[in-house]
Amino acid sequence: MRSALTAAGATRIIDVSGPDIPSQLAQIAALAKEADEPLLLCADDLVAHPSLLWTLATEPAGRSTALVAATESGDGGDLREDRGRLVAAPDGPTRFLGALCLAPADLGLVVAAVTITRQPGGSTDVLVATNALDVLLPGLLTAGLVPIATRVRLLHAERVHTAAELSAARAAVAAIDEDKALLRLAVKEKDDFFTTYAVSSWSPLVTKVCARARLTPSQVTALSVLFAVAAALAFWQASRPALIIGAVLLYLGFVLDCVDGQLARYTRTFGAFGGWLDTMADRAKEYVVYAGLAAGAERMGLTFAWPLAITAIVLQTARHMTDTWYGALHDEAAARQTVGTAGNADAGGGVGARLSRASNKVQADTGSIAYWLKRIVVFPIGERWALIAVLAAVWNGRVALAAVVVWGLLAAAYTLGLRSLRSLSMRVGVLDRVDTSRHRDDGRLVRGTVSAAGLRRPLVWAVLAAIAPLALIGAVAAGWVPRGTPWQAGQMEWVRAGGAGVWLVVVTVLVLAAGAAARSSHGGPLDWLVPAGLRAAEYLMAVVVAMICDVPPPVVFALLFVLALHHYDLTARMEKGAPDQQAKRALLGWDGRVVLLVFFALAGVATIGELLLALGVGVQFLTGAVKDWRTGGSR
Numbered sequence: 001m002r003s004a005l006t007a008a009g010a011t012r013i014i015d016v017s018g019p020d021i022p023s024q025l026a027q028i029a030a031l032a033k034e035a036d037e038p039l040l041l042c043a044d045d046l047v048a049h050p051s052l053l054w055t056l057a058t059e060p061a062g063r064s065t066a067l068v069a070a071t072e073s074g075d076g077g078d079l080r081e082d083r084g085r086l087v088a089a090p091d092g093p094t095r096f097l098g099a100l101c102l103a104p105a106d107l108g109l110v111v112a113a114v115t116i117t118r119q120p121g122g123s124t125d126v127l128v129a130t131n132a133l134d135v136l137l138p139g140l141l142t143a144g145l146v147p148i149a150t151r152v153r154l155l156h157a158e159r160v161h162t163a164a165e166l167s168a169a170r171a172a173v174a175a176i177d178e179d180k181a182l183l184r185l186a187v188k189e190k191d192d193f194f195t196t197y198a199v200s201s202w203s204p205l206v207t208k209v210c211a212r213a214r215l216t217p218s219q220v221t222a223l224s225v226l227f228a229v230a231a232a233l234a235f236w237q238a239s240r241p242a243l244i245i246g247a248v249l250l251y252l253g254f255v256l257d258c259v260d261g262q263l264a265r266y267t268r269t270f271g272a273f274g275g276w277l278d279t280m281a282d283r284a285k286e287y288v289v290y291a292g293l294a295a296g297a298e299r300m301g302l303t304f305a306w307p308l309a310i311t312a313i314v315l316q317t318a319r320h321m322t323d324t325w326y327g328a329l330h331d332e333a334a335a336r337q338t339v340g341t342a343g344n345a346d347a348g349g350g351v352g353a354r355l356s357r358a359s360n361k362v363q364a365d366t367g368s369i370a371y372w373l374k375r376i377v378v379f380p381i382g383e384r385w386a387l388i389a390v391l392a393a394v395w396n397g398r399v400a401l402a403a404v405v406v407w408g409l410l411a412a413a414y415t416l417g418l419r420s421l422r423s424l425s426m427r428v429g430v431l432d433r434v435d436t437s438r439h440r441d442d443g444r445l446v447r448g449t450v451s452a453a454g455l456r457r458p459l460v461w462a463v464l465a466a467i468a469p470l471a472l473i474g475a476v477a478a479g480w481v482p483r484g485t486p487w488q489a490g491q492m493e494w495v496r497a498g499g500a501g502v503w504l505v506v507v508t509v510l511v512l513a514a515g516a517a518a519r520s521s522h523g524g525p526l527d528w529l530v531p532a533g534l535r536a537a538e539y540l541m542a543v544v545v546a547m548i549c550d551v552p553p554p555v556v557f558a559l560l561f562v563l564a565l566h567h568y569d570l571t572a573r574m575e576k577g578a579p580d581q582q583a584k585r586a587l588l589g590w591d592g593r594v595v596l597l598v599f600f601a602l603a604g605v606a607t608i609g610e611l612l613l614a615l616g617v618g619v620q621f622l623t624g625a626v627k628d629w630r631t632g633g634s635r
């Protein structure tokens with residue numbers, strides 16, 4: 001085991017060899033108190049590939065993780081996986097294999113866990129256990145640890161008790177081609193249908209080539225961006241050969257988009273910068289392709305292509321915001337052990353609880369028709385890019401964008417409905433545990449003025465914020481709202497037609513919606529929808545101004561593009577544990593930008609105003625990214 005630890009990159013190896021388990025636990029607690037870096041704990045009866053310990057020690061997000069395996073019978077273990085996290089489950093389907101890596105942030109739980117093992121009910125486990133870690137992990141789970149599950153999969157690990165078992169385990173380890181297994185393990189175990197069968201079936205070969213060429217994952221990400229930009233340019237050219245070439249380039253770019261993650265997992269070269277860059281590149285590539293499709297369709301003389309592209313970027317960004325915050329909500333529920341655990345809401349008879357159990361059952365049946373339908377219906381990135389490539393090559397960019405919007409709307413309705421029901425059954429909140437105003441993207445107007453109103457129910461206000469401009473879009477389209485500004489239609493005629501009143505009502509609703517909820521706790525089960533509602537409100541206001549003031553659609557799309565990157569930056573920094581200094585630099589939040597949009601419209605300079613706003617947000621985003629990442633990450 002010492003050689004395996006050395007191979008895993010351990011800088012210091014300490015034997016914990018007390019006369020009994022209580023004394024061993026005390027030694028571990030002492031080590032945890034002194035440690036200021038990840039602490040890798042291994043049972044002395046574990047035989048495993050060194051790369052498994054290496055995987056534990058290099059968890060991408062720096063979280064605590066434990067080595068586990070499924071039980072042969074599907075029960076008899078003491079753990080259960082929930083979205084990749086481990087929670088206690090008597091007679092569960094997963095068993096602990098005796099290796100655990102504790103992140104620095106979780107080291108303080110060790111003392112609490114040791115204390116728990118000494119309490120009545122814990123001493124029996126100490127007396128019958130064969131290893132201190134078998135006692136420590138249950139105590140850690142009780143103390144609040146929710147580790148990531150590291151499963152053996154194609155490699156080998158087992159606990160041994162006799163010389164014969166030791167010999168057999170070493171033989172089993174030696175019989176496996178470790179490098180070949182690691183290359184295959186670099187592929188996500190549960191990916192989307194198109195990615196699984198049309199990309200991951202051969203992308204490990206590309207990953208191996210990139211590793212031999214000593215390319216970093218970030219360099220592969222950059223290559224995928226070049227392919228996507230080339231595809232967008234081909235779509236813009238819009239001839240049939242160009243559309244076909246664009247579809248091929250889009251597919252190859254998506255392959256590289258998968259390879260960068262596989263290369264990171266294969267070489268274990270992770271960093272917050274790499275994760276952030278991958279997230280930002282994915283979104284930028286997709287939206288550049290939308291622009292290429294719209295510009296190409298316009299070049300062909302097809303109408304409504306840019307409105308479809310604008311609808312697609314608004315819809316997809318709002319969906320991604322719900323994905324981020326629902327994931328955070330679900331992780332919080334797992335941390336509180338409230339999802340699918342006996343005696344909680346999810347184990348009851350509510351609709352959300354039944355849906356959760358049914359979903360978990362489908363997820364466990366990997367490869368079934370129901371499993372793949374569930375993966376496909378939510379319209380993940382692989383399916384989106386495949387649909388775009390096929391429809392653009394066979395028809396044109398407008399058809400591709402229309403399909404993205406229609407499928408995206410259906411997927412949004414499906415996921416929103418199911419997630420809302422499930423989140424109600426979880427009975428937990430998540431936004432009250434983060435910097436709410438930061439991730440709402442509130443500006444000084446809200447933080448310093450309107451929020452003093454102290455109203456509650458943030459979700460209600462966020463929904464109102466999205467409905468107000470959406471209703472105005474419908475009114476403009478129906479001819480009920482005067483188009484133009486007082487400078488274009490004549491001031492008195494414009495005022496008599498209701499132009500001033502419309503802007504006043506909409507801006508008042510939006511600012512109150514942002515401000516009145518800014519000081520709320522956001523602890524409601526559905527408050528994870530608040531950021532998405534506010535994103536939709538701001539983006540739709542940009543569309544309203546464009547419709548009334550005849551702003552060219554490419555200008556609107558450019559503004560939405562940089563706003564989307566700004567908001568993805570906020571969520572990516574949260575998800576990847578990245579540096580987050582922009583909060584100190586931000587001058588305008590979404591509320592301030594809405595007020596500026598209306599000011600530009602009233603001043604008759606809406607087109608110039610939206611361009612200036614896009615430039616300002618873009619400069620802020622780029623300078624902040626460069627400043628925060630100039631020393632960023634190993635990836």
